[in-house]
Amino acid sequence: MASCGLRFTLLIxxxxxVAVGSELLTPFRQDTNxxxxxxRLNELGVEVIFKTIVGDRPEHLxxxxxxxxxxxxxxxxxxxxxPTEDDLTRECVAxxxxxxxxxNHEMVTALYTRAAAMRIRMAENNVKQADYISGAELxxxxxxxxxxxxxxxxxxxxxxxxxxxxxxxxxxEGMFNEHCFERLKLALPEAHIATCELxxxxxxxxxxxxxxxxxxxxxxxxxxxxxxxxxxxxxxxxARGATQMEAEALVDKLSSLLEDEFADEIFSSGxxxxxxxxxxxxxxxxxxxxxxxxxTSGLLAERITxxxxxxxxxxGGALVYSDQLKREFCGVPPLLLASDGAxxxxxxxxxxxxxxxxxxTTLGIGITGIAGPGxxxxxxxxxxxxxxxxxxxxxxxxxxxxxxxxxxxxWFASQLALDLLRRKLR
Amino acid sequence: MASCGLRFTLLIxxxxxVAVGSELLTPFRQDTNxxxxxxRLNELGVEVIFKTIVGDRPEHLxxxxxxxxxxxxxxxxxxxxxPTEDDLTRECVAxxxxxxxxxNHEMVTALYTRAAAMRIRMAENNVKQADYISGAELxxxxxxxxxxxxxxxxxxxxxxxxxxxxxxxxxxEGMFNEHCFERLKLALPEAHIATCELxxxxxxxxxxxxxxxxxxxxxxxxxxxxxxxxxxxxxxxxARGATQMEAEALVDKLSSLLEDEFADEIFSSGxxxxxxxxxxxxxxxxxxxxxxxxxTSGLLAERITxxxxxxxxxxGGALVYSDQLKREFCGVPPLLLASDGAxxxxxxxxxxxxxxxxxxTTLGIGITGIAGPGxxxxxxxxxxxxxxxxxxxxxxxxxxxxxxxxxxxxWFASQLALDLLRRKLR
Numbered sequence: 001m002a003s004c005g006l007r008f009t010l011l012i013x014x015x016x017x018v019a020v021g022s023e024l025l026t027p028f029r030q031d032t033n034x035x036x037x038x039x040r041l042n043e044l045g046v047e048v049i050f051k052t053i054v055g056d057r058p059e060h061l062x063x064x065x066x067x068x069x070x071x072x073x074x075x076x077x078x079x080x081x082x083p084t085e086d087d088l089t090r091e092c093v094a095x096x097x098x099x100x101x102x103x104n105h106e107m108v109t110a111l112y113t114r115a116a117a118m119r120i121r122m123a124e125n126n127v128k129q130a131d132y133i134s135g136a137e138l139x140x141x142x143x144x145x146x147x148x149x150x151x152x153x154x155x156x157x158x159x160x161x162x163x164x165x166x167x168x169x170x171x172x173e174g175m176f177n178e179h180c181f182e183r184l185k186l187a188l189p190e191a192h193i194a195t196c197e198l199x200x201x202x203x204x205x206x207x208x209x210x211x212x213x214x215x216x217x218x219x220x221x222x223x224x225x226x227x228x229x230x231x232x233x234x235x236x237x238x239a240r241g242a243t244q245m246e247a248e249a250l251v252d253k254l255s256s257l258l259e260d261e262f263a264d265e266i267f268s269s270g271x272x273x274x275x276x277x278x279x280x281x282x283x284x285x286x287x288x289x290x291x292x293x294x295x296t297s298g299l300l301a302e303r304i305t306x307x308x309x310x311x312x313x314x315x316g317g318a319l320v321y322s323d324q325l326k327r328e329f330c331g332v333p334p335l336l337l338a339s340d341g342a343x344x345x346x347x348x349x350x351x352x353x354x355x356x357x358x359x360x361t362t363l364g365i366g367i368t369g370i371a372g373p374g375x376x377x378x379x380x381x382x383x384x385x386x387x388x389x390x391x392x393x394x395x396x397x398x399x400x401x402x403x404x405x406x407x408x409x410x411w412f413a414s415q416l417a418l419d420l421l422r423r424k425l426r
Numbered sequence: 427m428a429s430c431g432l433r434f435t436l437l438i439x440x441x442x443x444v445a446v447g448s449e450l451l452t453p454f455r456q457d458t459n460x461x462x463x464x465x466r467l468n469e470l471g472v473e474v475i476f477k478t479i480v481g482d483r484p485e486h487l488x489x490x491x492x493x494x495x496x497x498x499x500x501x502x503x504x505x506x507x508x509p510t511e512d513d514l515t516r517e518c519v520a521x522x523x524x525x526x527x528x529x530n531h532e533m534v535t536a537l538y539t540r541a542a543a544m545r546i547r548m549a550e551n552n553v554k555q556a557d558y559i560s561g562a563e564l565x566x567x568x569x570x571x572x573x574x575x576x577x578x579x580x581x582x583x584x585x586x587x588x589x590x591x592x593x594x595x596x597x598x599e600g601m602f603n604e605h606c607f608e609r610l611k612l613a614l615p616e617a618h619i620a621t622c623e624l625x626x627x628x629x630x631x632x633x634x635x636x637x638x639x640x641x642x643x644x645x646x647x648x649x650x651x652x653x654x655x656x657x658x659x660x661x662x663x664x665a666r667g668a669t670q671m672e673a674e675a676l677v678d679k680l681s682s683l684l685e686d687e688f689a690d691e692i693f694s695s696g697x698x699x700x701x702x703x704x705x706x707x708x709x710x711x712x713x714x715x716x717x718x719x720x721x722t723s724g725l726l727a728e729r730i731t732x733x734x735x736x737x738x739x740x741x742g743g744a745l746v747y748s749d750q751l752k753r754e755f756c757g758v759p760p761l762l763l764a765s766d767g768a769x770x771x772x773x774x775x776x777x778x779x780x781x782x783x784x785x786x787t788t789l790g791i792g793i794t795g796i797a798g799p800g801x802x803x804x805x806x807x808x809x810x811x812x813x814x815x816x817x818x819x820x821x822x823x824x825x826x827x828x829x830x831x832x833x834x835x836x837w838f839a840s841q842l843a844l845d846l847l848r849r850k851l852r
Contacts, residue, residue, distance in 0.1 A: 025474045027465035028653050028662065030456070039453035048451045049486055051479035060475055067493060227454050236454065291745070297731040298724025301745045305723040308799050308832055316751040319717070319727045321742035325785060329744070329755065359751060373734050406734055 013188055014049045015041050016072035018064055020080035020089050021167060022055035033078045033165075033172050040176060044184055045191025045240065046074060056086040065096035069155040069162070074184070079167030081146040083126040089164055090131055090149070097153060097162070099134045103127075107138055107147060114145060136162075139179040144171040150183060161187060191240065194247035196255045198235040200265040201274055201419040208233040211261055219254045230408070231415035232274070267422055274418045275307050281425035282313035282363075289421070290359035291317035292330050292351040294342065295369040295385065300414040315359045320351065330354030330366070341380065343368050348386035349395045356390045363424070364390045365417050371406045385413040389420045396420070439614055440475045441467050442498035444490055446506035446515050447593060448481035459504045459591075459598050466602060470610055471617025471666065472500060482512040491522035495581040495588070500610075505593030507572040509552040515590055516557055516575070523579060523588070525560040529553075533564055533573060540571060562588075565605040570597040576609060587613060617666065620673035622681045624661040626691040627700055627845040634659040637687055645680045656834070657841035658700070693848055700844045701733050707851035708739035708789075715847070716785035717743035718756050718777040720768065721795040721811065726840040741785045746777065756780030756792070767806065769794050774812035775821045782816045789850070790816045791843050797832045811839045815846045822846065 017038070019031035031053055038048045049072060054064040061080070068075045080089030094101050107130035115122035129146050132138050139148035149164040163180055165172045200208060205228035212235060216224040225236040237254055241247030259266055267277050282289060291301050297319050304314050318329035323342055326332040332350040340346045348366045356364025369385030376382035381401065388397040398420060402412040443464070445457035457479055464474045475498060480490040487506070494501045506515030520527050533556035541548035555572050558564050565574035575590040589606055591598045626634060631654035638661060642650040651662040663680055667673030685692055693703050708715060717727050723745050730740050744755035749768055752758040758776040766772045774792045782790025795811030802808035807827065814823040824846060828838040 023651070025464065025477065026651060026662075027461050027468065028651060028660075030458070030461060032456070035453050035456060038451065042453060049481060049483075050490065051451065053477040055475060057475075063497060064476065071489065225449070225452060225454060234454075293724070296728070297740075297742070298719070298727035298745070301724035301747075302722070302728050302836075305747065306833065306836075311747055311801075314723075314747055316723070316745040316747040316755075318744055318755070319724070319742040321727075321731065321737055321740055322785075325742040328784070329742075358754070359748075375737075407732065410728075410732075 012045065012047055013073050014047045015074035015076060016050040016052065016068040017048060018068050018075065018077045019051070019053045019167075020056070020061060020064075020077060022057075022086070024053050024079075025055050031078070033167070033169055036169070036173055037076055037078070037176065040181060041074070041076075041184075042238070043193065044181070044188055045193055046184070046188065056080065056088060058088050058092055061088055061092040062095055065093050069096055069160055073159065074161045074163070076163045076165065078165045078172055081129065081148065081164060081166045083123065083129055083145070085125070087128075087146075090128070090133065093162065093164065094133045097133065097151075097155060099153075101131045102134055104130045104132055104138055111145065133162075133164075136164075139165075139175055141166060141171055141175055143174050144168060146171075148175045148179065150180065152187065192242065192244045192247045194239050194241070194244070194251040196235075196237045196251045196269065197271055198237075198255060198258055198262070198266055199268040199272075199274070200233050200235075200262050201267055201422070202231055202416060203233055203262075203265050204228075205233055208262075212258060215257050215261060216254060219250070222250055222254050224254070231412050264423075267419075273307075274415070274422065275303050278304070278418050278421045278425070279307045279310055279313060281422065285362075285425055287362035287425070288313050288315055289363050289365070290315050290355045290361040291365040291367070291417075292320050292326075292355035293317070293367050294320050294326070294351070295371045296367050296410050296413050296417075297321055299410055300365065300367065300417050303414055303418070315361050317355050317359060317365075326351065330358065343370055343380050343384060343386065345386055345388075345397050345399060348388035349390070349397050352388035352390035353392075353395055356392065362391065363421070365421070366390070367413055367417055369409070369413055371409045371413075373406060383409050385409065385416070387413060387417045387420060389417075389424055391424075396424075438471065438473055439499050440473045441500035441502060442476040442478065442494040443474060444494050444501065444503045445477070445479045445593075446482070446487060446490075446503060448483075448512070450479050450505075451481050457504070459593070459595055462595070462599055463502055463504070463602065466607060467500070467502075467610075468664070469619065470607070470614055471619055472610070472614065482506065482514060484514050484518055487514055487518040488522055491519050495522055495586055499585065500587045500589070502589045502591065504591045504598055507555065507574065507590060507592045509549065509555055509571070511551070513554075513572075516554070516559065519588065519590065520559045523559065523577075523581060525579075527557045528560055530556045530558055530564055537571065559588075559590075562590075565591075565601055567592060567597055567601055569600050570594060572597075574601045574605065576606065578613065618668065618670040618673045620665050620667070620670070620677040622663045622677045622695065623697055624663075624681060624684055624688070624692055625694040625698075625700070626659050626661075626688050627693055627848070628657055628842060629659055629688075629691050630654075631659055634688075638684060641683045641687060642680060645676070648676055648680050650680070657838050690849075693845075699733075700841070700848065701729050704730070704844055704847045704851070705733045705736055705739060707848065711788075711851055713788035713851070714739050714741055715789050715791070716741050716781045716787040717791040717793070717843075718746050718752075718781035719743070719793050720746050720752070720777070721797045722793050722836050722839050722843075723747055725836055726791065726793065726843050729840055729844070741787050743781050743785060743791075752777065756784065769796055769806050769810060769812065771812055771814075771823050771825060774814035775816070775823050778814035778816035779818075779821055782818065788817065789847070791847070792816070793839055793843055795835070795839055797835045797839075799832060809835050811835065811842070813839060813843045813846060815843075815850055817850075822850075 017034045136149040136151035151162040223238040227234040239250040320326040331354045351366025352364045366388040372382035383402045443460045562575040562577035577588040649664040653660040665676040746752040757780045777792025778790045792814040798808035809828045
């Protein structure tokens with residue numbers, strides 16, 4: 001591998017990610033490659049300090065290239081490496097660096113061979129994919145036609161690592177993992193980084209943060225990121241150390257204190273989803289499950305069966321949107337529906353036990369609620385949800401009132417059901 | 427409103443969006459405000475030429491501000507307007523422009539009043555939210571505490587419109603709609619822009635593009651964007667004209683040609699989802715629906731009931747993950763399951779007609795298939811799906827083999843069911 005003789009002088013190396021493509025400047029599409037790239041760069045101790053999104057116009061691409069090269073030590077470009085007239089990343093980065101483009105004749109042959117194998121006649125302009133910036137290595141792309149490039153060079157007297165990757169995520173991720181990660185590791189100062197991810201369910205973000213802050217503030221050397229989405233809060237911990245052991249000890253200490261604080265609520269410390277955890281527990285206990293869903297109408301079952309192999313513990317159930325089907329499939333007594341209403345503690349319990357018996361499963365879940373926007377009343381407002389869990393001996397019913405719109409209320413109801421199952425089974 | 431006396435000289439005004447916040451440079455979070463801002467700016471004829479994402483460090487923020495001001499006519503900043511030490515957008519933009527920060531005393535009072543109403547004691551540093559860049563107007567934020575700013579100024583002799591908005595999407599969108607859109611419209615050259623969005627189902631992106639390209643290439647003045655996601659292809663058309671009528675005539679001409687070409691496949695030209703369209707048709711025909719889902723296990727029902735008011739036409743159905751429940755809930759004959767297997771044309775038909783009768787609905791849908799990753803065989807590979815639609819007289823069954831992973835196969839199966847319903851009902 002070429003090395004330009006300059007060394008990185010900072011302890012923490014920084015990077016800029018430049019996403020190229022006019023479609024990324026429309027209201028319809030967004031650069032997502034940078035999330036993958038950031039994760040992998042962070043693993044190497046590299047900090048991303050800027051992200052730039054730029055279209056296909058050469059004057060803009062040249063400006064973005066110069067700017068990135070002037071302010072970051074590693075510059076990763078994604079997109080604009082294809083065969084069309086709009087694909088100008090190669091040309092503009094070369095111009096920014098004041099380097100020439102050369103043609104790799106082996107690659108030209110490879111492009112013609114690839115086209116022949118696919119029984120297509122290659123258009124003349126495809127050949128430009130074999131052009132590389134003087135001094136760069138071409139990176140093979142078994143998933144597409146455009147190769148990437150790796151260049152260890154300098155800009156205005158500073159060492160720069162420049163990486164050109166194709167835009168399609170599938171091609172970019174494969175190429176980065178296979179050709180760039182190890183190369184970067186060798187080129188960078190050694191970094192010892194430990195990470196940990198804790199997930200908790202059904203606790204609000206501000207409550208979680210309040211309870212956690214008392215703890216994580218004692219660890220200023222651990223970077224703690226709190227991420228909340230849809231009834232789940234994640235703590236992402238990251239620490240650097242002089243050795244790997246030191247970094248891991250630091251993260252372990254904080255994570256075990258957080259696990260004590262959230263003993264009841266933490267469902268995963270290894271990245272698993274709550275659907276997976278519930279699946280593990282059901283299998284571990286040799287238990288089976290059926291569901292009767294009214295307001296969520298399939299969302300809970302869909303989430304449970306998103307896990308491969310769920311047919312081992314999930315049998316099925318009923319979508320009981322209408323009252324008629326609550327009677328028909330779960331044997332909910334008509335009198336109960338008339339006296340308490342379809343959205344009630346007693347009907348939730350009858351759904352859970354009814355579906356359990358009907359499907360001959362160990363456990364049964366019943367969900368009924370008002371997802372809105374219509375159908376609410378003063379007594380039973382939009383957002384009111386009852387979730388019941390029956391095991392044949394006992395039926396537990398939880399009542400909640402969720403804020404937000406239809407989608408959010410339904411999601412929270414399914415999340416509550418999964419968390420009930422988790423607590424029951426753990 | 428202040429005006430600096432300079433005019434925009436280009437016909438098409440351009441913009442840069444700068445998203446501020448260190449969390450936007452992690453692998454966990456992404457700037458999404460720019461999609462909203464781009465959509466609204468495009469409506470005014472403004473083209474977004476760069477997007478920059480920068481953290482909270484003042485030297486980086488200052489650099490990003492200077493760069494944006496040097497290369498775009500409108501610069502919109504989002505985030506970094508709050509009360510904490512990390513909120514430095516005001517300070518850095520002022521410094522980049524060489525302008526002073528002033529304090530608005532009315533706003534100071536308003537901040538104290540707001541805190542008092544919420545029964546909290548305001549921390550001293552909150553007051554800095556009342557600071558504005560000399561010459562800027564403060565924009566009220568009824569959804570949060572940090573006001574925005576609007577500044578019509580110049581940078582290196584060029585007119586610049588500078589807008590500072592708070593980061594939370596809810597606050598940013600409200601503030602832009604209420605305070606910025608009309609101000610921009612007045613400040614910009616008049617633009618006449620027409621748009622149209624056509625959606626088609628169950629046609630691959632490359633097939634759709636091939637068939638459409640013959641048509642849209644005859645309209646170089648209409649910007650055509652093709653967007654594909656999960657069994658749906660969207661054509662977004664946009665044209666400018668000397669008058670609004672001219673722009674609309676241009677878009678109409680292209681869209682009607684595309685509607686002719688895709689007469690069978692287009693399900694929406696007004697932005698509606700396929701779930702909404704199926705709902706309209708069911709209501710229009712006074713029909714009711716039930717479903718029996720095996721491999722999709724609730725996904726179809728969940729999608730149908732994501733539409734508010736779907737209880738008028740959707741009754742419910744059964745989740746028949748196990749063979750036992752296929753018999754129990756839909757009366758599928760045990761012999762049929764034994765001879766043809768659960769994933770077969772005949773079982774799909776039996777599920778559809780069985781659930782229709784059981785739920786006493788006009789129409790019944792049955793879905794069975796192999797979502798994988800396990801469970802496939804040479805004869806019945808992963809991705810094989812049968813969808814049946816029964817109306818009591820006739821049962822139509824469609825067989826498909828979908829590529830991709832479990833999630834994708836299940837999604838396509840539900841999409842195929844919705845498209846079958848649409849074709850039946852239209």
